[in-house]
Amino acid sequence: MSFKTYLIRRFLFMIPLLILISVVSFVIIQLPPGDFLTMYVLQLQSRGYKIAQEEVVRLRARYGLDRPLYLQYFIWIWNIIRYGDLGRSFAYDKPVGELIRERIMLSSFIAILSLLFSWGVGFFIGVYSATHQYSFGDYFFTFLGFIGMSLPGFFIALIVIFISLTYFNYNPMGLFSYEYLSVSWNIWKFLDMMKHIMVAVLALGIGGTASIIRIIRGCLLDELRKAYVITARAKGLSERKLLFKYPIRMAINPLLSTIGWLLPGIFSGEALASIVLNIPTTGPLFLEALMAQDMFLAGSFLLIISTLVIIGSLISDIILAWIDPRIRYG
Amino acid sequence: MEEMYEKVEISLEEKIYLASQWQLIWWKFKRHKLAIIALWILGILYFIAAFCEFLAPYTPETSFDEHIFIPPTPIHIIDDGKLTRPFVYGFNVRMNFETFLREVVPDPEKKYPIRFFYRGEPYKLWGLFESDIHLFGVEDGVIFLFGTDNLGRDIFSRILYGARISLTIGLVGIALSLILGLLLGGLAGYLGGTVDEVIMRGVDFLVSIPTIPLWMSLSAALPRNWPITKTYFAITIILSAVGWCGLARVTRGKFLSLKEEDFITAARLVGCSNLRIIFKHFLPSFLSYIIVSVTLSIPNMILGETALSFLGLGLQPPAISWGILLQQAQDLNVMTNHPWVLIPCLFVFITVLMFNFLGDGLRDAADPYSR
Numbered sequence A: 001m002s003f004k005t006y007l008i009r010r011f012l013f014m015i016p017l018l019i020l021i022s023v024v025s026f027v028i029i030q031l032p033p034g035d036f037l038t039m040y041v042l043q044l045q046s047r048g049y050k051i052a053q054e055e056v057v058r059l060r061a062r063y064g065l066d067r068p069l070y071l072q073y074f075i076w077i078w079n080i081i082r083y084g085d086l087g088r089s090f091a092y093d094k095p096v097g098e099l100i101r102e103r104i105m106l107s108s109f110i111a112i113l114s115l116l117f118s119w120g121v122g123f124f125i126g127v128y129s130a131t132h133q134y135s136f137g138d139y140f141f142t143f144l145g146f147i148g149m150s151l152p153g154f155f156i157a158l159i160v161i162f163i164s165l166t167y168f169n170y171n172p173m174g175l176f177s178y179e180y181l182s183v184s185w186n187i188w189k190f191l192d193m194m195k196h197i198m199v200a201v202l203a204l205g206i207g208g209t210a211s212i213i214r215i216i217r218g219c220l221l222d223e224l225r226k227a228y229v230i231t232a233r234a235k236g237l238s239e240r241k242l243l244f245k246y247p248i249r250m251a252i253n254p255l256l257s258t259i260g261w262l263l264p265g266i267f268s269g270e271a272l273a274s275i276v277l278n279i280p281t282t283g284p285l286f287l288e289a290l291m292a293q294d295m296f297l298a299g300s301f302l303l304i305i306s307t308l309v310i311i312g313s314l315i316s317d318i319i320l321a322w323i324d325p326r327i328r329y330g
Numbered sequence B: 001m002e003e004m005y006e007k008v009e010i011s012l013e014e015k016i017y018l019a020s021q022w023q024l025i026w027w028k029f030k031r032h033k034l035a036i037i038a039l040w041i042l043g044i045l046y047f048i049a050a051f052c053e054f055l056a057p058y059t060p061e062t063s064f065d066e067h068i069f070i071p072p073t074p075i076h077i078i079d080d081g082k083l084t085r086p087f088v089y090g091f092n093v094r095m096n097f098e099t100f101l102r103e104v105v106p107d108p109e110k111k112y113p114i115r116f117f118y119r120g121e122p123y124k125l126w127g128l129f130e131s132d133i134h135l136f137g138v139e140d141g142v143i144f145l146f147g148t149d150n151l152g153r154d155i156f157s158r159i160l161y162g163a164r165i166s167l168t169i170g171l172v173g174i175a176l177s178l179i180l181g182l183l184l185g186g187l188a189g190y191l192g193g194t195v196d197e198v199i200m201r202g203v204d205f206l207v208s209i210p211t212i213p214l215w216m217s218l219s220a221a222l223p224r225n226w227p228i229t230k231t232y233f234a235i236t237i238i239l240s241a242v243g244w245c246g247l248a249r250v251t252r253g254k255f256l257s258l259k260e261e262d263f264i265t266a267a268r269l270v271g272c273s274n275l276r277i278i279f280k281h282f283l284p285s286f287l288s289y290i291i292v293s294v295t296l297s298i299p300n301m302i303l304g305e306t307a308l309s310f311l312g313l314g315l316q317p318p319a320i321s322w323g324i325l326l327q328q329a330q331d332l333n334v335m336t337n338h339p340w341v342l343i344p345c346l347f348v349f350i351t352v353l354m355f356n357f358l359g360d361g362l363r364d365a366a367d368p369y370s371r
Helices: A003-030 A036-046 A053-062 A069-083 A096-131 A136-150 A153-167 A187-224 A227-234 A239-245 A247-257 A259-277 A282-291 A295-323 A325-329 B002-018 B021-030 B033-050 B155-191 B193-208 B211-220 B228-259 B262-269 B274-311 B322-330 B332-337 B339-366
Strands: B076-079 B082-096 B101-125 B129-138
Touching: A003 A069, A003 A295, A003 B193, A003 B211, A096 A136, A096 A187, A096 A247, A096 A259, A096 A282, A096 A295, A136 A187, A136 B339, A153 A187, A153 A259, A153 B332, A153 B339, A187 A247, A187 A259, A227 A239, A239 A247, A247 A259, A247 A295, A259 A282, A259 A295, A259 B193, A259 B211, A259 B274, A282 A295, A282 B211, A295 B193, A295 B211, B021 B033, B021 B274, B021 B339, B033 B155, B033 B339, B155 B193, B155 B228, B155 B274, B155 B322, B155 B339, B193 B228, B211 B228, B211 B274, B228 B274, B262 B274, B274 B322, B274 B339, B322 B332, B322 B339, B332 B339
Parallel strands: none
Antiparallel strands: B076 B082, B082 B101, B101 B129
């Protein structure tokens, strides 16, 4: 199979996944009783506004709420594909797309940073643990890894908030410190934002780091026991060259192949940690939407997050196939 | 002397040859010290969950109106430089006019010895047996090992009661996942072909949705006025809706590799029925792997319930779980001024850590090819 056919197959495989995910998101939108327009109208009335009957009819037709359920689904999808219209948030009285767009960038930014953090730290510790198997350092990092695995991101976020508030009198919550809130963009404001984001990255990255360490360590240990390593050592290759020439290259593969299942976890954790840290990403918005039963917002969030995860794992599969020919020929 | 030495050697070796698979696993497992410790600690935690009514000094709903946000009560065993039975001091609450915070000052005049098997508030063990004997308590005074919350309820007692929901939700959830996972994974592996393709694509699909947002949306749809037990089971179903995927993958993989083994072919040739092959030959060969993966999936469920309850989407008060107790920590002022509301975190963390240690030990023990 050539690289091209592999790519095409992989793309085609993505389509049923995306369709299924859109169905699940739609089901979630439909779960609470009543459609969102009745909620919307009720909400407006409770605020004392009057909504014209024609307006309701027009919106009803736009979102197809007068049609049977399966048609509603197709209309929803059609609106997304044709107009990029994900529906309307009645709580914010804004199109969902507009609300999510602002925040999805920040969510992805934090997710990517914590993935990089997990990789960077996990890779080095994993290689160290494998090359120093059963040493004190190995046991120490294995133990730390267990702790990292057992601490969910939002616990770490809670603990960081507690420590920095009590001991450093510094509030890590929100995206900016108070004094930068109304300042226009400059380098200090950016640094301040990064400081706030780093807490979330740390909270999210630690769990991922723990699993990366385990994978790299196991993979490298398997590789180091292989005959070609022994041969190379017997021929007098330096330990350094011996390690970096092949075994490390082999051990990098799982870094890429784990993206597929690390990403859902990171986005899950990101939502939680951002809620705790009050960072304006999609997480807090999603929770608010669920609490207010603002279902178009909630369903669209699930759709977009899952699509991002699928695209992420698609990219990782493509890179993996590109650097490791065995996968596309296998 | 030498003869005797040899004799012992042979019998030891014979013991290994004669031992069943489970005995071998157990011997190997016993060498894994962390896993053994983890097993003990988990045992204690589940014991606590079972007998929380007796172990807790107060009932979870008892609120001491005048004792709101009291810090943990220190226990003293030395009085006037002499060792005595454990006792606690009484305390006075007063306002510090420099910081404008309430301060709790121990009152050395008032000493309350801790009494064991103390007759305190009446309770019903498991809702069946009426009693009023608590493991410990103090007369006249109060004892709050982990402090009190915003309504003056004893956090220690509430944590013990919360263990009941937090620790069992993982077990019930995993039982559901296990049934689904074994059934669907087994079908996929045994039948192969289209069935395999459909089931495994379904697994791929479920795994690609971020779990917490999915759990959040599903549990947000649960009616808020449901009774606790109904919500409890709904939450376990939601948790296991995703939890079965990993188990299905393991089961399918094992079925696929076992299908080609000679002893399975032999069993088929002598005319064993499909059911007999599955229960007599398949199941025993991969049961250990299933146990390992079950142990490692329980923490996800416990953390899932904690996260949902923490966000207010899972079980609702008056239900008590560790996640619900943590809701208090959402308020920044409460958390910084009364850090003991974070103690439930510690219990969740220890439970999850112990399950991870246990799972790791079991994995090493169950793998015949490990060192």
